[in-house]
Amino acid sequence: MALLQIAEPGQAAAPHEHKLAAGIDLGTTNSLVASVRSGTPETLPDEKGEHILPSVVAYTESGVLVGSEALANAYDDALNTISSVKRLMGRGVEDLRLLGDELPNDFTQTDSRVPRIRTRSGDVSPVEVSAEILKVLGKRAELALGGELTGVVVTVPAYFDDAQRQATKDAATLAGLRVFRLLNEPTAAAIAYGLDKGTEGIHAIYDLGGGTFDISILRLNRGVFEVMSTGGDSALGGDDFDRAIAEWVMQQAGIEKPDSTLQATLMRVARLAKETLTTQQAAEIELEVPAWKGTLDLDTFNGLIGGLVRKTISACRRALRDAGITADEVEDVVMVGGSTRVPRVRELVGEFFGREPLVDIDPDRVVAIGAAIQADILAGNKPDEEMLLLDVNPLSLGIETMGGLVEKIIPRNTTIPVARAQEFTTFKDGQTAMAIHVVQGERELVDDCRSLARFELRGIPPMVAGAARIRVTYRIDADGLLEVEAEEQTQGVRASIEVKPSYGLSDNEIADMLRTSVEHARDDMEARKLREQQVEGDRVIEALVAALEADGDELLSPEERDRIDAELAKFRKLVSGTDANAIEQGIKTLETACDFYVERRMNSNIRKAMAGHSVNEFEQETE
Amino acid sequence: MLDLSKNFFELFGLPVSYTIDNTALRERYRELQRNVHPDRYANASQQEQRLAMQGSTFINEAFETLRDPLGRARYMLRLLGVDVDSDNETTKDTAFLMEQLELREALSEIRQQADPPGAIADFLDNVSGKLNQLTREMATDFEHPEADKLDTIRERVRKMQFLRKLHQEAESVEAELEEELL
Numbered sequence: 001m002a003l004l005q006i007a008e009p010g011q012a013a014a015p016h017e018h019k020l021a022a023g024i025d026l027g028t029t030n031s032l033v034a035s036v037r038s039g040t041p042e043t044l045p046d047e048k049g050e051h052i053l054p055s056v057v058a059y060t061e062s063g064v065l066v067g068s069e070a071l072a073n074a075y076d077d078a079l080n081t082i083s084s085v086k087r088l089m090g091r092g093v094e095d096l097r098l099l100g101d102e103l104p105n106d107f108t109q110t111d112s113r114v115p116r117i118r119t120r121s122g123d124v125s126p127v128e129v130s131a132e133i134l135k136v137l138g139k140r141a142e143l144a145l146g147g148e149l150t151g152v153v154v155t156v157p158a159y160f161d162d163a164q165r166q167a168t169k170d171a172a173t174l175a176g177l178r179v180f181r182l183l184n185e186p187t188a189a190a191i192a193y194g195l196d197k198g199t200e201g202i203h204a205i206y207d208l209g210g211g212t213f214d215i216s217i218l219r220l221n222r223g224v225f226e227v228m229s230t231g232g233d234s235a236l237g238g239d240d241f242d243r244a245i246a247e248w249v250m251q252q253a254g255i256e257k258p259d260s261t262l263q264a265t266l267m268r269v270a271r272l273a274k275e276t277l278t279t280q281q282a283a284e285i286e287l288e289v290p291a292w293k294g295t296l297d298l299d300t301f302n303g304l305i306g307g308l309v310r311k312t313i314s315a316c317r318r319a320l321r322d323a324g325i326t327a328d329e330v331e332d333v334v335m336v337g338g339s340t341r342v343p344r345v346r347e348l349v350g351e352f353f354g355r356e357p358l359v360d361i362d363p364d365r366v367v368a369i370g371a372a373i374q375a376d377i378l379a380g381n382k383p384d385e386e387m388l389l390l391d392v393n394p395l396s397l398g399i400e401t402m403g404g405l406v407e408k409i410i411p412r413n414t415t416i417p418v419a420r421a422q423e424f425t426t427f428k429d430g431q432t433a434m435a436i437h438v439v440q441g442e443r444e445l446v447d448d449c450r451s452l453a454r455f456e457l458r459g460i461p462p463m464v465a466g467a468a469r470i471r472v473t474y475r476i477d478a479d480g481l482l483e484v485e486a487e488e489q490t491q492g493v494r495a496s497i498e499v500k501p502s503y504g505l506s507d508n509e510i511a512d513m514l515r516t517s518v519e520h521a522r523d524d525m526e527a528r529k530l531r532e533q534q535v536e537g538d539r540v541i542e543a544l545v546a547a548l549e550a551d552g553d554e555l556l557s558p559e560e561r562d563r564i565d566a567e568l569a570k571f572r573k574l575v576s577g578t579d580a581n582a583i584e585q586g587i588k589t590l591e592t593a594c595d596f597y598v599e600r601r602m603n604s605n606i607r608k609a610m611a612g613h614s615v616n617e618f619e620q621e622t623e
Numbered sequence: 624m625l626d627l628s629k630n631f632f633e634l635f636g637l638p639v640s641y642t643i644d645n646t647a648l649r650e651r652y653r654e655l656q657r658n659v660h661p662d663r664y665a666n667a668s669q670q671e672q673r674l675a676m677q678g679s680t681f682i683n684e685a686f687e688t689l690r691d692p693l694g695r696a697r698y699m700l701r702l703l704g705v706d707v708d709s710d711n712e713t714t715k716d717t718a719f720l721m722e723q724l725e726l727r728e729a730l731s732e733i734r735q736q737a738d739p740p741g742a743i744a745d746f747l748d749n750v751s752g753k754l755n756q757l758t759r760e761m762a763t764d765f766e767h768p769e770a771d772k773l774d775t776i777r778e779r780v781r782k783m784q785f786l787r788k789l790h791q792e793a794e795s796v797e798a799e800l801e802e803e804l805l
Contacts, residue, residue, distance in 0.1 A: 151665075180665045181662065181665065221649075221653060222653070223657075224653045224656070224657065226653075314801075314802065317801060318798065321794070321798065377662075378662060378665040378666070379665075379666070380665075380666050386657065388653075388656060388657050388660055388662060388663070389662060390656060390660070414687075415683050415686075415687075416683075417661065417676050417679050417680045417683065418680055418683050418684070419680045419684065475680070477661070477676055478660070478661040478662065478676065478679070
């Protein structure tokens with residue numbers, strides 16, 4: 001029997017179809033959960049009134065602790081306390097070396113490529129640790145909203161790749177949450193601001209967190225957010241400011257090789273000094289062992305971090321260029337992330353964009369609030385809501401071609417979902433298989449990009465080189481996940497793969513790849529030219545050898561044959577060298593030397609082809 | 624759901640014309656995505672979600688093609704039964720090719736100029752000007768695309784490809800220069 005619902009006197013009955021949804025900002029240092037209640041998005045506090053949940057998980061003897069209690073546990077039980085787990089998401093065991101010296105935890109060696117952290121409760125994966133944080137936030141939301149959540153939106157850095165996104169989604173599933181969508185953090189901030197202010201036009205979102213930096217350029221037009229470009233440096237954040245201060249203190253105090261305790265103390269006093277300098281002109285710094293006392297003034301601090309901030313500005317410049325706009329077309333600049341509280345950051349960003357950056361939504365909460373708005377809409381609570389997000393892929397996706405070169409199939413900053421196809425052909429006569437190598441990155445050589453997947457298309461009907469037509473299609477769905485398909489056009493032979501790498505690019509790698517693609521553009525051009533000439537050279541050699549085998553004895557005198565063989569040997573040497581111009585020249589020389597032979601072959605082939613046909617008939621056919 | 628057999632112009636409710644109303648195109652693009660984007664089907668069946676994905680992908684492709692003067696020209700040629708094989712076709716206009724050689728040479732020597740950032744900006748303006756010129760010429764050609772015009776257009780497409788590539792290379796030189804100045 002269905003029970004009738006009766007609303008309390010004086011209260012409007014909630015619409016039956018109102019579904020509970022929440023937005024979660026799963027941060028490196030801190031996490032938050034927010035929801036839209038009575039039309040207003042707000043972050044939700046725990047029972048003590050705290051909104052921010054430190055992203056720390058402790059495996060203690062009495063159970064799992066999350067948040068500030070776990071943080072308290074870190075000092076005397078570091079091995080069983082895990083912080084900054086976000087940096088391990090979607091990473092392989094190989095990537096640990098890059099982070100290793102900064103993490104106090106023990107890692108276990110397993111067959112799997114996913115690293116596992118040793119704790120007293122057994123080995124745990126980064127996905128499981130993140131799930132603990134998400135569980136706490138999910139419960140908090142259900143308690144505050146008074147019911148079960150239909151779904152959540154979880155935010156990720158715009159720069160997260162497939163593997164990192166997949167790992168985040170897995171963690172939410174493990175925590176028993178249904179993920180409507182993963183949302184890029186800067187985009188979430190834009191939603192929070194855009195819908196709050198109803199501002200049309202182009203927005204720049206400058207997001208400087210503890211360990212990552214993202215810049216996104218968006219256009220807002222009647223509720224539609226179009227991401228025009230996104231960029232960043234995922235190995236740059238407030239932690240680097242702390243490190244710069246710590247190094248300055250070491251220099252001033254004459255500390256040369258701090259042990260891990262002193263190192264931790266240095267980082268702590270550095271962070272405190274940085275925080276003081278957001279409001280004061282100078283910060284007192286004091287160490288007990290060794291006893292040292294000093295003052296860091298704002299100018300000195302600004303000097304220490306100037307280079308770091310300028311790096312973010314240069315990423316802003318690149319993002320504007322990718323969006324095809326200039327700084328003065330930007331309507332407003334939204335500041336996100338705790339590190340944007342640093343005055344020097346605000347100054348330089350304001351200077352670059354030529355306007356005062358917006359800071360009126362708490363930079364720590366703005367991402368969670370944007371996620372809550374999106375979650376509310378995706379849950380179907382606002383059928384008339386006009387808001388829509390059109391996001392882009394952050395890094396170019398390409399395919400390996402001859403000579404280890406990359407052909408870009410989907411360039412970075414293309415609106416998703418997207419499908420792009422390109423045709424390729426065979427290199428050798430009778431080739432029946434083709435290796436497809438999927439890569440991600442901006443550089444021109446495969447070795448400089450990240451390998452995502454490899455697969456083979458087999459069963460290509462044997463044809464002469466260059467005759468087969470193989471169509472390779474890349475598809476990226478709305479969650480940013482890639483699928484690749486290859487199909488031989490004449491016979492319809494197919495092969496496909498869903499690209500789900502078991503680990504992703506490290507943040508440093510992404511940053512380096514972007515940086516070096518600019519720095520090395522010139523080297524690339526030269527390396528590219530060499531590879532191209534080598535490929536061309538190999539092609540020439542292969543063709544000539546095949547011809548000689550087929551009819552060299554028949555068409556050439558022994559002297560002529562010797563001459564060609566000698567030229568060929570000379571040319572082989574050139575091709576194995578590193579001088580692109582010499583190879584280019586060598587091709588011409590060899591071709592000249594073989595001119596007479598090629599002509600003879602041509603005549604011989606025409607004779608063969610025409611055998612059995614009358615000349616008259618042949619002429620008619622060519623008309 | 625969306626009829627994927629429509630041509631890109633029909634999709635946006637625009638006349639098949641090389642001269643395009645960019646504001647209308649962008650507005651209708653948003654309008655279509657508002658109805659078809661997968662985010663609109665977050666609670667729908669798998670089948671519907673898949674269709675939304677396909678539809679949204681198709682709209683993105685159509686929009687990218689039509690808003691780009693080169694993509695639009697190639698697409699219109701295709702509608703007229705002419706396939707431009709961009710990899711294997713090149714212009715035989717020797718005067719144009721000579722000019723390209725000179726431009727490339729100028730680009731490679733731009734660092735030796737007194738004011739490289741100014742020189743590269745002028746260079747980019749110059750190439751953009753040539754591209755715009757080709758776009759305008761194509762617009763006239765496409766007004767009455769009789770058979771004899773098609774070859775002319777095809778030739779312009781080839782030239783546009785050349786200039787586009789040159790523009791991209793000049794942009795990366797500009798980016799390098801900016802990075803070096805920091």
